[in-house]
Amino acid sequence: MFGPIGSGKTQLAAEYVRLHRDRYAVTWWVEAENADRARESLLRLARSLGVDDNDDRRPIDRVFRLLEESGPYLLVFDGVINGDVRTLIRTTGGSVIVTTRNGGWARESRHAELEVPDLDAGESAQLLRKQDPHITRAQTARLVGVVGRSPIGLAVACRLYREQGTSWDDLADRLATPDNRMLTASPAAWRRRSARSPAG
Numbered sequence: 001m002f003g004p005i006g007s008g009k010t011q012l013a014a015e016y017v018r019l020h021r022d023r024y025a026v027t028w029w030v031e032a033e034n035a036d037r038a039r040e041s042l043l044r045l046a047r048s049l050g051v052d053d054n055d056d057r058r059p060i061d062r063v064f065r066l067l068e069e070s071g072p073y074l075l076v077f078d079g080v081i082n083g084d085v086r087t088l089i090r091t092t093g094g095s096v097i098v099t100t101r102n103g104g105w106a107r108e109s110r111h112a113e114l115e116v117p118d119l120d121a122g123e124s125a126q127l128l129r130k131q132d133p134h135i136t137r138a139q140t141a142r143l144v145g146v147v148g149r150s151p152i153g154l155a156v157a158c159r160l161y162r163e164q165g166t167s168w169d170d171l172a173d174r175l176a177t178p179d180n181r182m183l184t185a186s187p188a189a190w191r192r193r194s195a196r197s198p199a200g
Helices: 009-023 035-048 058-070 083-088 103-108 121-131 137-147 151-164 168-175 178-185 187-196
Strands: 026-031 073-080 095-100
Touching (some): 009 026, 009 073, 009 095, 026 035, 035 058, 035 083, 073 083, 121 137, 121 151, 137 168, 151 168
Parallel strands (some): 073 095
């Protein structure tokens, strides 16, 4: 599953797990930004299944053997950036979902791919109208021009609009400044900045 940051890949994977977890003997979320984090997450799975993890490599081999024997499993490798995680991904006896921003990495896989794009112009406008039915086309276009069309970026902008009691025009003006515009690329940075900054 690939697409730009904030397009909702992680949320889609989480919803799939929620809806289908009963079909699997084991489900596990793997933080997979790099091979070290993915390996540590798999070692936590090994410990939860009672596998001795004194060795960095063999416990992972053993945990996959145990998963194969236990019945269908589902692993979600979330946030994969490059191919160094590929050696840790195995699908014998189970299913794996990978989320990544790297479309090229996804297309190199022999498995099924699903692109999760940003919202189109109509979807972006609909999301903003749900927040405020009176938002104008000009205000929508201005805000989308500043924040972009990612669902998370727009959701954060809506939250700022609600919490800070500002107008859409003032919000777009403020977010268009160089210091704040940089934050539109990172929902996590948005949240950190919002937590630090007083309203207004």
